[in-house]
Amino acid sequence: MEFSQYNVNTLMQVTNRPPLVFTEGSGMWLTDNNGKRYLDYLQGWAVNCLGHAPECIADAASAQAKKLINPSPAFYNEPSIKLATLLTDNSCFDRVFFANSGAEANEGAIKLARKWGKVNKNANGENRYEIITFNHGFHGRTLATMSASGKAGWDTMFAPQVPGFPKAELNDIGSVEKLVSDKTVAVMLEPVQGEGGVLPASREFMQALRKLTTQRNLLLIVDEVQSGMGRTGELFAYQLSGIEPDIMTLGKGIGGGVPLAALLCREAVAVFEAGEQGGTYNGNPMMTAVGAAVLTELLKPGFMQSVRDKGEYLRAQLLKLSEKHGLQGERGEGLLRALRLGKDIGPKIVETARDMGPVGLLLNSPRSDLLRFMPALNVTTEEIDQMISMLSQVLTQLEN
Ligand SMILES: *Cc1c(COP(=O)(O)O)cnc(C)c1O
Numbered sequence: 001m002e003f004s005q006y007n008v009n010t011l012m013q014v015t016n017r018p019p020l021v022f023t024e025g026s027g028m029w030l031t032d033n034n035g036k037r038y039l040d041y042l043q044g045w046a047v048n049c050l051g052h053a054p055e056c057i058a059d060a061a062s063a064q065a066k067k068l069i070n071p072s073p074a075f076y077n078e079p080s081i082k083l084a085t086l087l088t089d090n091s092c093f094d095r096v097f098f099a100n101s102g103a104e105a106n107e108g109a110i111k112l113a114r115k116w117g118k119v120n121k122n123a124n125g126e127n128r129y130e131i132i133t134f135n136h137g138f139h140g141r142t143l144a145t146m147s148a149s150g151k152a153g154w155d156t157m158f159a160p161q162v163p164g165f166p167k168a169e170l171n172d173i174g175s176v177e178k179l180v181s182d183k184t185v186a187v188m189l190e191p192v193q194g195e196g197g198v199l200p201a202s203r204e205f206m207q208a209l210r211k212l213t214t215q216r217n218l219l220l221i222v223d224e225v226q227s228g229m230g231r232t233g234e235l236f237a238y239q240l241s242g243i244e245p246d247i248m249t250l251g252k253g254i255g256g257g258v259p260l261a262a263l264l265c266r267e268a269v270a271v272f273e274a275g276e277q278g279g280t281y282n283g284n285p286m287m288t289a290v291g292a293a294v295l296t297e298l299l300k301p302g303f304m305q306s307v308r309d310k311g312e313y314l315r316a317q318l319l320k321l322s323e324k325h326g327l328q329g330e331r332g333e334g335l336l337r338a339l340r341l342g343k344d345i346g347p348k349i350v351e352t353a354r355d356m357g358p359v360g361l362l363l364n365s366p367r368s369d370l371l372r373f374m375p376a377l378n379v380t381t382e383e384i385d386q387m388i389s390m391l392s393q394v395l396t397q398l399e400n
Contacts (some may be wrong), residue, residue: 003033008370018354025052028376028383029376038360039387041373046194046226046336049253050297051376057256060293061286070284077288086295090235092244093264096284097272098291102225102251103140105261106275109188109221109249110144112263115271116219117185128185130164131221132176136196137167137189139223150190151195170201171210180212186219186247187212191237193227197367198331198338207239213246219269221247225261226336229253230298230377231309233334240333253377256294260287298377307377310384311335312372317388325395337373344368345398353394361390 028051030038043051050056060137061337064079071077084096099105100345110131117128135150146154147162164183168175174185179364187209192198193292201209213220220352222245227237231253238245246269251261281287297303311334318330318339346365353361364372371391375383 006033009064011241014374018351024377024388027051027054028379036358036360038354039363039383039390040362041375041387043365043374043376044257045252046231046374047252048256048257049231049377050256050294051378053295054256056259056293056297059290062256064286064289065284066140069286070281073278073280073282075287077285079281079285079292080283083288083292083295084293086292086299087250087262087264090295090299091248091264092266094249094267095265095270097262097263097277097280098288099251099261100259100281101263102223102249103138103142103145104279105249105251105263106145106148106188106223107142107223108141108263109223109247110148112247112272112275113186113188113219113221114267114275116269119271120217122187124182126182127184128183129165130181130183131186131188132168132179132184133165133188134170134190134193136170136193136199137223138193138195139188139190140225144161160339161169170196170199173205173212176209177212180216180218184216186221188223188227190223190227191240192227192232192333192336194336194372195366197277197370198336198372200331200333201241203241204241206238210243210245217224219246222248222339223249225336226250227333229295230304230307231334231336233304233311233373235304237333245296254291254294256290258287258290260291261290303377307334310375310377310381311337313381314375314384317384318373319386321392321395323393325399332373335373335377335379337376338371338373339372341369341371346371348398349391349394351392352398356390356394359390361387361394363391 022030024031030040056275114129122128133148137150138147139145144162148165150167166179222238228250248264254260322329328342346368350363350365353363366372
């Protein structure tokens with residue numbers, strides 16, 4: 001079907017999309033309405049941790065759809081208990097609340113911290129509610145999570161903001177200390193800033209944050225919506241720095257592509273009372289059955305080691321490419337990596353790579369001077385080689 005025959009204007013315009021309609025996906029590959037294939041390094045924005053349309057999701061979704069889709073959040077169901085148990089058995093957390101998007105999980109984390117600050121008041125007997133967040137951080141698109149984010153321009157876009165999110169600088173513990181007041185209840189950060197350009201928090205910084213928050217009786221919240229579920233080569237990125245946070249949020253990879261997210265906390269922090277948190281779709285068996293199937297794959301022996309190996313391979317190939325084309329190197333953790341271009345050619349590369357033939361390459365440029373790579377966690381070395389060779393071709397073309 002020709003693109004012009006699709007009535008795309010029935011959709012609200014919220015982003016500039018290319019004139020393509022995707023109809024099929026398999027592993028690292030997408031196919032558009034003209035039958036053209038694309039090697040996909042976006043993977044639905046780092047959500048398809050097992051690639052497009054993996055067998056285990058098709059099986060879990062169809063089996064659960066035939067069994068029970070939603071008995072309502074007022075009742076227990078088996079898949080949500082199974083997934084919560086898998087998550088608590090494999091992390092430092094004791095309790096799980098399931099949500100439908102990363103933003104919603106973070107909104108829940110903010111509410112949980114504020115509730116905890118009401119239970120654990122300051123020396124003057126006042127509620128604590130301020131959550132220190134970070135410049136260039138990204139936590140979602142609800143009003144509170146936009147306010148918690150440190151994206152340029154977001155403070156005025158839908159003003160007034162939700163108050164109570166002073167901003168510190170990543171990897172600068174002094175900038176955090178300076179903001180702690182008798183109103184502070186928590187510090188919240190991405191262990192690797194994803195949308196901000198794949199900027200990892202250092203091990204030393206994470207350890208200093210843990211020490212500071214413990215000393216000042218503050219909660220440490222990690223937003224692992226992008227960095228969690230094996231993306232960095234550990235099941236959760238906080239494990240890279242050997243610390244234990246109080247609250248964690250998950251999204252993206254947890255559903256392998258379907259809408260699923262989670263809010264996790266330690267027992268002592270699980271202070272919600274009946275009626276304070278909920279939602280119609282929260283913890284529905286349809287999505288949590290898929291989540292359990294995905295996590296079961298990630299937990300198979302050798303899977304995380306293969307993510308680390310592939311991450312190391314991608315790192316080495318990006319460095320070689322950077323040298324060959326005179327770029328500024330690379331950074332990241334595991335299979336969340338960025339190539340630093342040194343000039344604002346990211347969007348041009350994305351467009352040229354997508355439109356090349358006969359096979360296209362889908363890339364992401366969260367900042368105009370870098371490219372971000374977020375392949376499926378089961379990407380093969382051949383698919384990394386193929387991407388590097390296609391990207392090299394694009395760079396050569398743009399140099400001439
Ligand atoms: C994508 C993302 C979110 C928002 O998740 P949605 O599912 O889009 O609401 C929040 N935090 C981080 C770190 C993310 O990468």
